[in-house]
Amino acid sequence: MSEADSHRPAGVPEPPPGPSPEPAPRAWWHPRRLLRGRVRPAAAAALAGVLLGVAGTAWQTGTGPFRDDRKCWGALDDGDLEGYFRDPAEVVAHETSVQYRSLDGYSGLCRLSTRRGAVTVNVHRLDLRYDGFGRWGDEYLAPRLVPMGGGLLGMASDTRAWLALPEGCVGRPSLAQGPTVVDIDTGWTVQSSDVDEKERAVLTRMVVKLVNRILDQEGCSGTVVDPADRLPAADDGLTSERPGAVCRVKGLTLPAQHKDGNGTNSDKSGKGGKSSENGKSGGGDGEAAPRVWITPGDGPVRTCDRTRLGYTELRLMTVSDPRLAALFERSRDAYGTRLTSSRGRGSLSDRDGVFLARCQTGDVAFVARTLTLTSSQPVRALFPRYVEAEAARAGCGTLRVTAGTSGGD
Numbered sequence: 001m002s003e004a005d006s007h008r009p010a011g012v013p014e015p016p017p018g019p020s021p022e023p024a025p026r027a028w029w030h031p032r033r034l035l036r037g038r039v040r041p042a043a044a045a046a047l048a049g050v051l052l053g054v055a056g057t058a059w060q061t062g063t064g065p066f067r068d069d070r071k072c073w074g075a076l077d078d079g080d081l082e083g084y085f086r087d088p089a090e091v092v093a094h095e096t097s098v099q100y101r102s103l104d105g106y107s108g109l110c111r112l113s114t115r116r117g118a119v120t121v122n123v124h125r126l127d128l129r130y131d132g133f134g135r136w137g138d139e140y141l142a143p144r145l146v147p148m149g150g151g152l153l154g155m156a157s158d159t160r161a162w163l164a165l166p167e168g169c170v171g172r173p174s175l176a177q178g179p180t181v182v183d184i185d186t187g188w189t190v191q192s193s194d195v196d197e198k199e200r201a202v203l204t205r206m207v208v209k210l211v212n213r214i215l216d217q218e219g220c221s222g223t224v225v226d227p228a229d230r231l232p233a234a235d236d237g238l239t240s241e242r243p244g245a246v247c248r249v250k251g252l253t254l255p256a257q258h259k260d261g262n263g264t265n266s267d268k269s270g271k272g273g274k275s276s277e278n279g280k281s282g283g284g285d286g287e288a289a290p291r292v293w294i295t296p297g298d299g300p301v302r303t304c305d306r307t308r309l310g311y312t313e314l315r316l317m318t319v320s321d322p323r324l325a326a327l328f329e330r331s332r333d334a335y336g337t338r339l340t341s342s343r344g345r346g347s348l349s350d351r352d353g354v355f356l357a358r359c360q361t362g363d364v365a366f367v368a369r370t371l372t373l374t375s376s377q378p379v380r381a382l383f384p385r386y387v388e389a390e391a392a393r394a395g396c397g398t399l400r401v402t403a404g405t406s407g408g409d
Contacts (some may be wrong), residue, residue, distance in 0.1 A: 055083050072110035072121050073098055075213035076206060083202035084186075089199070098123050098214055104178050106214070111267035120185045121210060132319070132327035132367065133352070140183060141317065141324075144195060146234050147299025148204065148227045151282050153179060153321060156231065159188045159198040161203040163211050164323070166177060169220035172235025179323045182210045194236060201228040205220065237293040237307070246382070247304035248294060249389050300324055314378065315369045318390045322362030328354050338404035339384060343396070346387075348403065353383035359396035366390060 053211035071079045071093035072162030078088035085091050091112050098108030105125035112119045126136070140162050143157035154194050162183035162345040170180050184203050214222045248253040290313065306314040321326045331354045335347035339355050346355030348368070354369040368383040384401040391399040 044359050045240055061073055071112060075210045080206055080209060083322055084199060085114060095332045112262055123182050126327055133331055137327060141301050141303055143235055143293040143295045143303045143305050144233050147297050149230065150227050151264050152227060153300055153323065156200055156204045158199040159186045161207045165211060165214065169215055169218060182207055184402060195234040204228040232296045235293050235296055237291045240289055241292050247292060247385065249317055252386055252389050254378050283289045305363060312371045315365040315371060317384055318394050320363040325356060325363045325365035328365040329365060332356050339401055341399050341401050343399065348383055350378060355387045357396050357399060358390065359394065361395050364394050364396055
């Protein structure tokens with residue numbers, strides 16, 4: 001007895017056996033009736049053609065399963081963005097194509113926007129519009145950024161990143177121009193908090209993918225290897241310089257008349273006063289000693305910012321890559337006091353100084369800036385000695401810098 005029979009009520013007879021019911025006739029439009037005989041191969045081919053046509057249209061328009069959400073010239077997908085944006089699906093990209101113009105070089109712009117903010121990607125050549133004393137130099141050569149290393153001309157932090165296109169692809173810049181770079185600006189400018197290494201790695205990978213995409217579009221061979229996992233730690237700005245070593249340059253002292261907290265690096269003997277390891281004043285007039293931020297490693301630029309209460313009082317830079325040193329060519333003779341040497345020249349004022357030296361590796365730029373208005377400016381007395389002290393480390397040998405007659409600033 002089957003399981004079905006076991007549940008049949010008692011007294012209900014089994015249905016008599018009979019012939020199986022005839023299947024219902026197929027409608028005239030049933031696929032099997034349409035595809036009988038010689039019509040079947042033709043209809044199948046027509047149906048396949050329709051499907052291929054629909055798929056081709058979807059692929060061309062980027063809809064359906066063929067939708068491509070990569071942004072910024074097809075370089076960045078949601079996986080690249082999720083480390084910086086909470087929801088990459090909400091990111092909207094507005095971009096102009098990367099183009100080459102004979103006068104301006106490569107240029108292009110991509111803006112990644114959400115309701116909470118935006119990230120801007122810019123492709124451009126560093127030229128007179130991107131003077132080293134302008135906004136680009138202030139933000140992208142700051143000591144918060146670390147060099148990428150591995151032969152790459154680029155730097156990164158958790159708020160900015162930039163990378164130069166290889167010269168073998170886009171050509172070598174002239175002496176009056178800098179390289180073509182891709183840079184990323186998150187819109188945030190942070191001076192005193194620790195660098196978020198995860199977000200720094202995200203920006204590094206993004207800028208590398210953007211550069212590789214441009215190289216691919218231009219038909220260039222080779223790719224840039226992602227350096228995000230080997231970036232050095234950024235300076236925490238907590239360690240003050242030792243006495244007699246402004247910006248940790250041995251033998252460099254501030255002029256005696258320059259008031260600097262509790263006397264660090266500023267006494268007449270040149271030995272300096274006591275400095276605390278956490279950057280706070282240990283006495284004197286109670287004024288907080290400066291915090292010192294310095295670019296780590298041996299990169300294309302060594303920038304030192306001496307800050308006090310969140311404001312940069314003094315910036316000293318050694319730009320050892322000739323392609324970046326070209327950014328300061330415009331300011332070399334801009335100031336009233338002339339600086340000369342057997343292998344270079346520059347100029348100087350109370351607030352700024354630029355000196356370009358001819359070295360074995362190419363031109364090296366030495367730069368000093370005072371970014372705040374204080375009663376005593378150390379640049380005029382400090383800068384020539386800074387050039388001489390840094391020259392040996394930068395591969396320029398021994399330099400003797402002489403200041404000429406001031407002709408007004």
